[in-house]
């Protein structure tokens with residue numbers, strides 16, 4: 001399966017690096033093709049670059065742009081019908097509030113823009129810095145929560161999370177993005193306001 005990112009910022013690059021290290025072929029797409037080509041060259045493995053219009057050629061597309069830019073980015077990507085679209089965004093409003101409130105989620109609003117895509121919410125609860133962590137065997141891998149309505153898409157994303165060295169946790173249907181997004185914002189509070197740094201990770205444990 002081919003993978004693309006829309007966006008080549010901290011998350012887009014970090015995901016590409018981690019996915020390529022797991023042996024996946026990744027195309028990083030962005031508005032400035034020369035810039036993303038230079039970024040792709042710096043990442044070891046099967047990593048290429050291209051325009052956003054080409055992202056929809058991939059089977060799995062990671063949406064790695066700010067929430068407020070999603071509509072423009074998916075419009076440029078063309079038809080994402082049938083594609084697995086991984087929404088990693090946190091819909092951040094003023095003062096780190098939830099831009100969409102609690103009666104919907106950023107993911108559900110994105111799904112309205114691309115209803116034919118098989119949307120999975122994932123990776124919004126970890127900082128980009130966590131994508132750079134080198135894990136050794138005894139370490140407990142960071143947990144990555146994901147939620148989505150399509151079984152095949154969920155399975156595929158779970159497999160990618162595992163291949164990247166993380167511990168996937170199925171968080172139910174896409175509607176549960178309403179709960180994952182506040183966890184993302186809480187993580188930002190912990191990391192950036194409450195002194196825990198950008199390697200803090202939420203983790204559910206069964207005792």
Ligand SMILES: NC(=O)c1ccc[n+]([C@@H]2O[C@H](COP(=O)([O-])OP(=O)(O)OC[C@H]3O[C@@H](n4cnc5c(N)ncnc54)[C@H](OP(=O)(O)O)[C@@H]3O)[C@@H](O)[C@H]2O)c1
Nearest residue numbers: 007008009010011064065066067069072073089090127128
């Ligand atoms: N950073 C984190 O730790 C973290 C953690 C979890 C989730 N997230 C989420 O991940 C997403 C990306 O965050 P980030 O930290 O990687 O952001 P970032 O470093 O600021 O990078 C944003 C990327 O989006 C691109 N972009 C912006 N507007 C665009 C548009 N209209 N069309 C196409 N591309 C556009 C930018 O391209 P240009 O270079 O052309 O401007 C850039 O490549 C956000 O939704 C954020 O909430 C971030």
